[in-house]
Amino acid sequence: MVDPERSTELLWGRRPGRGLTLERIVRTAIELADAGGLAAVSMRRIAERLGFTTMALYRHVPGKAELIDLMRDEVIGEAEEIRPQEGWRAEVEAWARAQLAFYRRHPWMIESPGARRVPGPNAVAAFEWALETVSRTGLPPTEVVAVVTMVGTFVESAARQVVETELAERRTGVSEQEWWGARDSLYAHLDRYPTLNRIYLDGGYDAPLDPFEFGLQRVLDGIEVLVRDETGDERRDESRCVVCGEAVAAAATGRPRDYCSRACRQRAYRKRKG
Amino acid sequence: MVDPERSTELLWGRRPGRGLTLERIVRTAIELADAGGLAAVSMRRIAERLGFTTMALYRHVPGKAELIDLMRDEVIGEAEEIRPQEGWRAEVEAWARAQLAFYRRHPWMIESPGARRVPGPNAVAAFEWALETVSRTGLPPTEVVAVVTMVGTFVESAARQVVETELAERRTGVSEQEWWGARDSLYAHLDRYPTLNRIYLDGGYDAPLDPFEFGLQRVLDGIEVLVRDETGDERRDESRCVVCGEAVAAAATGRPRDYCSRACRQRAYRKRKG
DNA sequence: CCTCTCGTGTATACGCTGTATACATTTGAT
DNA sequence: ATCAAATGTATACAGCGTATACACGAGAGG
CATH class of the missing domain: 1.10.357.10 (Tetracycline Repressor, domain 2)
Structure with a gap:
């Protein structure tokens, strides 16, 4: 198990060393991980790549768990600054x-x-x-x-x-497509699921939306709803129809409505169309 | 690596056997996993618990990855039905x-x-x-x-x-509280983060909200916004009272309302009762 | 009934993992 | 110069997934 105290000490107060360094160990481990996932990171491989024996690493790092802590923080440091937005x-x-x-x-x-x-x-x-x-x-x-x-x-x-x-x-x-495409023996079983089938036939899977x-x-919409509800956004009750200027009650979520009536909504629509 | 074809075959068409069974293997594996996480599941341990040699398992399961597939589906079957909601x-x-x-x-x-x-x-x-x-x-x-x-x-x-x-x-x-409470050597470093500090002092951590x-x-709020944007507007205005036929504004969810007023709702109710 | 194949279980072994232990060497301070 | 601490090495252990070779019993075909 991880020793959190040792982790804290290592993370927050690294001291430089000579020869085999914590720095070098961490960086090599990161290289390995970037290339082949955490599974590719083994103490033996790190040591080998650095030209030391496996156990030499343990003079600088208490164990693999702590090493991963260090890798994490090292790499988080790369994060570029977000430029200010509106x-x-x-x-x-x-x-x-x-x-x-x-x-x-x-x-x-x-x-x-x-x-x-x-x-x-x-x-x-x-x-x-x-x-x-x-x-x-x-x-x-x-x-x-x-x-x-x-x-x-x-x-x-x-x-x-x-x-x-x-x-x-x-x-x-x-590739992902290839893999799922080759699952015919699976699809053969999926006929008897009506909704699944209908959605498939309706093209629900043709161009899947990016999940991210x-x-x-x-x-973000959800948070925005919260913000409006919570901070008692004045706009909520004051919202006015963008066509006639009439006052409009906001939706239950606190999201202001743009139109006071169906009539005004259609008027705006027709206007847009020309 | 997993063989997806073999997985499909196993998942969708299990056949019963005598002696050491796929069923028994899967169930034992699940018991182990429930008790100590996936880390506690090893082919050796499963076999031992069943009174067989390790390699006997491989007569029924191609490998550990496929076994986990089977465990997954087995356990998903337990899911109780959700009773219908409004x-x-x-x-x-x-x-x-x-x-x-x-x-x-x-x-x-x-x-x-x-x-x-x-x-x-x-x-x-x-x-x-x-x-x-x-x-x-x-x-x-x-x-x-x-x-x-x-x-x-x-x-x-x-x-x-x-x-x-x-x-x-x-x-x-x-316990989680104990663990974080014992991280004094970490907190010692956190003074120089102004927002973190302010939020801490303002009690932002005293009673954390349940993340789930x-x-x-x-x-759900976010989805609701989408539903309204996507579908709600038309249907909202089209819905009509099932009693008097008057136009009714839909509920916030975009779900059309059945009654225009409390009066009509009660009228329908009395009618049903006799 | 004999034989032969196939399904099932066993035994052994390989290469991999993290790391405990004991020993050797180098280094820095006194 | 000496001595202790820091650093690196060698060996070994227990665990893992699984490849391979072998043993045994039941059922089928002749």
């Missing part, structure tokens, strides 16, 4: 996308277990940034934390899908 | 909660890799059910699929958090 939504969106790109660069980050990770300086810095951004929504502190956690979790899970399939493609040399982009927009 | 949102919510409970019963389901799993009959049945439910939103097929995928992914990732911490607690005998419940509501 409004929290755009900013969170940019962050999410950057995060996905990051997971693609280091797919193994997703394999490493998530509970009780001692956060390193780089991880904390990223967290601080996210908190700061979401704070601008005006949500109360508990919810700010919850939102950051949620977006983080979402991105991780979406990235997990992407990354796992990419990894499988690389390992097997078989789709999910992200839903998540 | 409206898709309540139904999806109930499903998500049932799913979480399920992951708690079989924490190892989360450890097993997600890409390119050959779905078994039980998994497909669950998927069919979800598709059917979400279809009632009136969303186009591609989006129905995307929504089901998204909710599934969300629940899995939320469950991952819960389950991983529970597993860590059980393995180490140290919080996230679920956001996700």
Whole structure:
């Protein structure tokens, strides 16, 4: 098991050394992981690549678990800064996308277990940034934390899908399409599921929506609803029809309506059409 | 690597046997996994518990990967039926909660890799059910699929958090609170992060929101927004009272209302009663 | 009834993993 | 110069998944 105290010490107070260094060990381990996933990282392989015996590593790292902690924080440090955007939504969106790109660069980050990770300086810095951004929504502190956690979790899970399939493609040399295309013996069984069948026939699988982009927009919409409800956005009750200017009650979600009536909605539609 | 054809064959067409059975192997493996996670499942241990040699298992299962496929589907079959709810949102919510409970019963389901799993009959049945439910939103097929995928992914990732911490607690005998409470050497470094600090001082961590419940509501809100944008507008205005035929604005979910007023609703009710 | 094949279970062994232990060497401070 | 601490090495153990070769019993064909 991991010794969290030792992990903390290593993460937050590294001291330089000569010869075989923590730095070099961590970097070599990362190279291996980037190339072949966490499964490709073994103490023997790291040592070999560095020209030392396996046990030499244990003079610098207490065990493999702690080494992975170090790899994580090292790599989190690479995260490029998000350039400021207009409004929290755009900013969170940019962050999410950057995060996905990051997971693609280091797919193994997703394999490493998530509970009780001692956060390193780089991880904390990223967290601080996210908190700061979401704070601008005006949500109360508990919810700010919850939102950051949620977006983080979402991105991780979406990235997990992407990354796992990419990894499988690389390992097997078989593309996702090919693989599923070759599952005829499976499809043979799927006729007796009516909804599945109908959706398939209706083209529900022809051009699947990108799960990351789709999910992200839903998540952000959801947060936006919360923000509007919670911060008592004045606009809610004041919303006015964009056609006639009449006052309009907002939807239950707090999302302001644009039109006061079907008539006005159609008027706007016809206008657009010419 | 897994042989998907063999997996499909095993999953969809099991034949009974005498002596050492696929059934018994799978069930023993599940017992082991339930007790100690996937790490506790080894071919040797399964065999030992059944009173056979390790290699005897390989007469029934091609390899460990395929065995895990079988474990997955076996266990998915337990899923109790969701009792019908009013409206898709309540139904999806109930499903998500049932799913979480399920992951708690079989924490190892989360450890097993997600890409390119050959779905078994039980998994497909669950998927069919979800598709059917979400279809009632009136969303186009591609989006129905995307929504089901998204909710599934969300629940899995939320469950991952819960389950991983529970597993860590059980393995180490140290509660989550205790563990984080003992990280003083970490907190000593956190003063210089202003937002983090402020949120901490404002009590943002005193009573953290349940990530599952919080996230679920956001996700559902997000989907609801989509449903309204996508389908709600037309139907909303078209719905008519089943009693008097008056036009009725639909509910927030885009679900058409059946009655225009409380009066009409009661009238229908009295009529039914006699 | 004999034989022969096939399904099933066993025994042994290989290469891989993380790491405990004991020993050797180098280095820096006194 | 000496001595202790830091660093690197060698060997070994217990565990893993599984390839291979062999043994045994039941059922089928002659």
